[in-house]
Amino acid sequence: QVQLVESGGGLVQAGDSLRLSCAASARTFSNYGMGWFRQAPGKDREFVGAINWGSGSAYYANSVKGRFMISRDNAKNTVYLQMNSLKSEDTAVYYCAARWRAAPDDWSRYDYWGQGTQVTVSS
Numbered sequence: 334q335v336q337l338v339e340s341g342g343g344l345v346q347a348g349d350s351l352r353l354s355c356a357a358s359a360r361t362f363s364n365y366g367m368g369w370f371r372q373a374p375g376k377d378r379e380f381v382g383a384i385n386w387g388s389g390s391a392y393y394a395n396s397v398k399g400r401f402m403i404s405r406d407n408a409k410n411t412v413y414l415q416m417n418s419l420k421s422e423d424t425a426v427y428y429c430a431a432r433w434r435a436a437p438d439d440w441s442r443y444d445y446w447g448q449g450t451q452v453t454v455s456s
Contacts, residue, residue, distance in 0.1 A: 342450030355429030366436025371425035383436035
């Protein structure tokens with residue numbers, strides 16, 4: 334069982350930056366691919382980006398590419414989502430998710446989820 338706890342959300346202005354953290358309880362955290370998703374009111378859950386378990390390489394949705402960056406610190410069992418040049422359309426609840434040795438862009442393929450953290454961007 335893996336427990337995930339997100340933090341770092343808040344209210345910011347358009348153009349600002351914010352960094353979200355996701356702390357995991359997994360003993361073998363380095364073996365988990367980690368994904369970030371978001372969900373705005375009335376909308377489906379949307380893939381933001383993911384970072385692989387092995388290479389640590391990350392990939393992103395087109396909507397955030399060049400603005401967001403995912404990194405991980407396996408020694409701290411934590412994955413980060415650095416969000417720059419935030420836009421009002423980035424407003425959503427952000428979730429991190431974990432899957433053993435995979436980092437898909439499909440939310441239904443993840444096994445563990447955090448409780449989410451609200452990000453609100455005012456224009």
